[in-house]
Amino acid sequence: MGFLDKLFARKEDKAASAEEPPAEVECSHAAVIARWDSAADMGKPELVSAYVCEACHATLSREEGAVFVAAAAERLRVSEEGRQDRMRH
Numbered sequence: 001m002g003f004l005d006k007l008f009a010r011k012e013d014k015a016a017s018a019e020e021p022p023a024e025v026e027c028s029h030a031a032v033i034a035r036w037d038s039a040a041d042m043g044k045p046e047l048v049s050a051y052v053c054e055a056c057h058a059t060l061s062r063e064e065g066a067v068f069v070a071a072a073a074e075r076l077r078v079s080e081e082g083r084q085d086r087m088r089h
């Protein structure tokens with residue numbers, strides 16, 4: 001390998017690493033789970049103290065988490081409808 005080849009190869013490496021995504025990739029919080037402060041409150045949606053994302057472990061407030069829970073439920077509903085639709089045809 002000549003000097004220019006080495007130089008070029010090194011340049012390519014640099015370009016490739018520059019294209020890598022940043023360390024902090026935005027998480028879609030697709031798998032948020034509810035957390036309750038008191039075990040006695042568990043299972044009661046109105047008493048959820050916080051939501052935690054299983055993917056990135058971010059803690060979300062009840063208001064924030066509810067948005068992602070609703071979005072996940074909607075995705076599930078849509079995919080279920082699509083499955084049933086395919087079965088009918």
Ligand SMILES: [Zn+2]
Pocket residue numbers: 027028029030053054055056057058
């Ligand atoms: Zn997340």
